[in-house]
Amino acid sequence: MTALIVPVQSDTLAHAAEILGRGGLVAIPTETVYGLACDAANPEAVARLYAAKGRPHFNPLIAHVAGQDMAREEGVLSEQAAAIAQAFWPGPLTLVLPRAETGTVCDLARAGLDSIAIRCPRHPAAHNLIAAFGRPLVAPSANRSGHVSPTLAQHVADDLADRIDLILDGGPCTSGIESTIVSFTGESPMLLRKGGVETSVLKAVLHNDLSIPSDGAIIAPGQLKSHYAPNAALRLNAAAPEEGEAWLGFGPDSHEGYNLSLKGDLAEAAANLFAMLRTLDTRSDRIAVAPIPEEGLGEAINDRLTRAAHRD
Ligand code: TXA
Ligand code: MG
Numbered sequence: 199m200t201a202l203i204v205p206v207q208s209d210t211l212a213h214a215a216e217i218l219g220r221g222g223l224v225a226i227p228t229e230t231v232y233g234l235a236c237d238a239a240n241p242e243a244v245a246r247l248y249a250a251k252g253r254p255h256f257n258p259l260i261a262h263v264a265g266q267d268m269a270r271e272e273g274v275l276s277e278q279a280a281a282i283a284q285a286f287w288p289g290p291l292t293l294v295l296p297r298a299e300t301g302t303v304c305d306l307a308r309a310g311l312d313s314i315a316i317r318c319p320r321h322p323a324a325h326n327l328i329a330a331f332g333r334p335l336v337a338p339s340a341n342r343s344g345h346v347s348p349t350l351a352q353h354v355a356d357d358l359a360d361r362i363d364l365i366l367d368g369g370p371c372t373s374g375i376e377s378t379i380v381s382f383t384g385e386s387p388m389l390l391r392k393g394g395v396e397t398s399v400l401k402a403v404l405h406n407d408l409s410i411p412s413d414g415a416i417i418a419p420g421q422l423k424s425h426y427a428p429n430a431a432l433r434l435n436a437a438a439p440e441e442g443e444a445w446l447g448f449g450p451d452s453h454e455g456y457n458l459s460l461k462g463d464l465a466e467a468a469a470n471l472f473a474m475l476r477t478l479d480t481r482s483d484r485i486a487v488a489p490i491p492e493e494g495l496g497e498a499i500n501d502r503l504t505r506a507a508h509r510d
Contacts, residue, residue, distance in 0.1 A: 227368025231347040233337030250361040258309035259336035288320035290394025294381035374469035392498040425505040428479035432507035436486035444482035464495040
């Protein structure tokens with residue numbers, strides 16, 4: 199019996215590739231969050247992956263590639279799409295593209311759509327594994343569907359231990375928030391999910407040609423109003439904790455509890471967000487969260503907090 203969580207090394211990467219080749223499920227570190235990977239071309243493996251996460255089948259997966267060549271096998275890159283791939287890959291950006299005729303990603307992974315979501319991760323473990331595997335791996339965040347995304351190998355084990363074959367431990371995810379998703383299937387590029395690449399930076403590369411749906415609109419199948427949800431109730435934009443509430447601060451304060459970034463750094467806050475939500479969730483059933491400025495990475499942090507706070 200081998201361990202479920204193993205460090206990233208050449209032998210464990212080879213073992214992971216072998217498991218994936220057999221249709222198994224392997225959790226992998228990426229720079230955003232841990233992903234639950236399987237062979238994108240194998241419908242049985244993809245069906246197991248949906249079942250392990252408890253994910254609805256109408257919610258398509260992101261194909262992770264090793265570079266632009268592999269991406270072009272799967273999706274049709276317009277000039278604009280190629281420009282932002284060039285600017286932000288490898289990195290926390292996902293492109294939704296018209297599917298290419300040469301595409302190998304199975305129907306189930308695309309939820310039957312004619313489009314395909316593609317990302318080229320920067321984390322060396324993810325990159326090396328995909329390159330060794332030789333074709334795309336689909337990898338949704340490695341949490342139970344609807345729960346807080348994992349930024350540590352242990353988070354993956356907490357959610358999925360008995361349902362998957364291996365977890366590659368690459369340490370804490372440095373970016374901590376999922377990739378930004380931009381669709382190139384319509385008239386002009388559209389922002390489907392705020393994430394690790396800031397909207398303003400994206401806009402600059404696209405010469406402002408980016409449509410941004412109004413807040414709360416559900417444009418990606420998986421962007422449900424309630425998502426990233428801890429069990430605890432969240433109170434956002436709080437000035438201070440009330441009796442019985444656990445505290446999640448931002449910037450200098452003297453309240454007892456956790457702080458996303460004492461120095462008010464949004465990148466540090468993004469990296470801490472999901473791990474602190476998971477920890478606070480074990481301490482209290484009510485969490486008060488300080489205001490986060492709606493700028494830079496703060497936009498993606500507020501998006502996740504709003505969904506985490508939403509109760510249907
Ligand atoms: O940072 C990330 O993107 C992480 C790491 C592991 O790479 N992955 C991730 O995957 O966040 P997931 O499955 O948790 O979120 C993927 C999102 C979902 O909201 C899904 O609906 C959307 O991408 N999506 C996938 N294919 C799509 C498509 N063809 N059109 C529109 N949205 C799509
Ligand atoms: Mg997810």
